[in-house]
Amino acid sequence: MRAVEGSFKTGAWCCALLAAAVVWADGSPATAGEGHRQLSAHEHGRGSLGVVIDGATLVLELEAPGADIVGFEHKARTKAQERAVAAAKAVLSSPAKVFDLPAAAACEANKIEVSVTHESAKADDHDHGGSKGKADKHGHKHDDDHAGAQHSAFIARYALTCRDTARLASIGFPYFKAFPGARSLEVTVVAPKGQSLFEATRGKPRVDLASLM
16 A cells, blocks of 8 residues: 655654554543534545554554444434444444454554544535535435534544554554445554555555554
């Protein structure tokens, strides 16, 4: 898997991400809570993943639009939607259903947190590929779920301890099989030999980290 923007130099962003990830893994309260949070503009089908490898610690933070995970953006309104959210959170709480890590690295999860955040949607906050009043190619009605309504994101954070992080040569993503609405992930990696930005897709669901380890 190629890096979509190549390597980039260590800077304030990298240091902040590393510090926050390691502190959280050591037991600090998570900043992502159930409820409202400032969400960045998002595109349905596209999520993001931050990966930090520091010593024996592997920390991952996944953020994906609600539409990718459960097929709708608003808060659950029916019992069926509540069950869909609960089922999705159960899947996200099982790292093996989201990530495929090399067995040789011998990684074990020691902390997992999954939450759903909501905020009021603005007209220009989404890229749906359609026009108001019509369903886009993912079947989302813009005048139902998006015009002056809400959008949501599932946030999943994982802290793992690995016996040999040097063997973390790649990460695969069964995530795409678990969530049919997901099409791609922007993967930002901070590792011992540098940082890089990758893209994992449904068609190519594996990121090669060998050059960073």
